[in-house]
Amino acid sequence: MEFYEITLKTEYSQSEYPDKQKDIENINKILExxxxxVDKVKERAQVIRYIIHVPLDIKRQGWVKCAWEDIINNIIATLGTDNIVILEKExxxxxxxxxxxxxxPFGALYTSYFDDVTPISSAVLGLNKKEDTVYFDIGKTSNVLIAGSNESDKTETMNSIIASLLMHNIYSAPPGLKTIIDIIDMNGKYSKYNDASIKIIDDEYDAFFYLDQLCVEMEARCSAFEKHGCTHIDEYIQKGFKMARRICIIDEFADLVLKIRRIEDYVVRLSQKARACGIHLVIGTQHISRDVVTESIKTNFSFKIALHTSTEKESCMLIDKSGAERLWGRGEMLIKDCGESPIRVHGCHVFDEDITNMVKLADETIVRKVRIKSESPEVAVNTSNIKREFATRYVVSKKVGFFQGIRNIMNAPQCTTPSDFMFFILDD
Structure with a gap:
């Protein structure tokens, strides 16, 4: 899809399923x-459907009912059991x-029309069974939990969210309201986004300090709201103030929280209170267990995206029902919002070339300046105990012996809080 300065790839990587005619002949042979x-064939991304219309008068006949199970078993045996699902609908x-x-392709879903009609904090996820574009507004959700087994394409789902926010920042978000995107990435999967508009945090201790400072900013925003008689960010903006939403994306939450357990306390604290302040969390994990997806995480992350899981138990742990274990992987997901039934969606792919072009354009058009206070609320930062010069991207200087010093500070009986050691990196 062509925008003013960028053209996103929209073509599908391949054409059609090569053995379609052979499948139709085999099915018709069983059903004759x-x-x-076979009355109709529908193709979509990674799915081909053969639809057989069964008139009600035939379906009611006893001999068809008796043979129904044999028909289905024969079809499965003929076509192969590894990638076949039989569905009955009406x-x-x-x-x-x-x-x-x-x-x-991401570019087939994120169009100029989509950019115009959706909120600046919305993100494309994929297509549903009706071929409709599925998206969600991070500004309206509490927090987002994305989980799935290896090769379920969790990274692709994260990419579509990041790319959507980035495109909105480039084209439709007004100055002062562009979404601030920060990524905690321990495995280097998102280093291609590291530029002037997105900050990457790649160390667990840097992440610890960053989340602590995010809590400080949350409290400062709450104080600003209280001062002006507001209860949430939308009301604050309606009164003429400018405050950007901040999206914190944490990839592989398990790696982070199992190394520094206190990080979960910050995440839970933010998930309970930060939404009204315009601070939102998107966390992803492949390690689906009770020590990672705790009850506190499940409760406060009401918008859940379940990709393929290894077991039914993991599916129930994520979305409170089975189904994710039957997904095919490669971006297929079940999306569950609070109180609603899960919907089945197939995710989109963000091409590396598109990411490179988006990041380059964002670097040219979105200017981020280093300041010691935030956009609207003033946050006091105690610098009296700062002994070192810290880098200006939430990344702490990695001089020899520094991490051991951090461990000593964190383990001391009475210590200076991590907030004393960090500067803000904020937008105009």
């Missing part, structure tokens, strides 16, 4: 005895085959 055949029998046929 019963007077049925008077239709749907045979769904999965495979690496097509990939949904």
């Amino acid at each position: 005895t019963y007077g049925l055949k 008077n239709d029998l749907i045979i769904e085959r999965r495979g690496m046929f097509n990939v949904i």
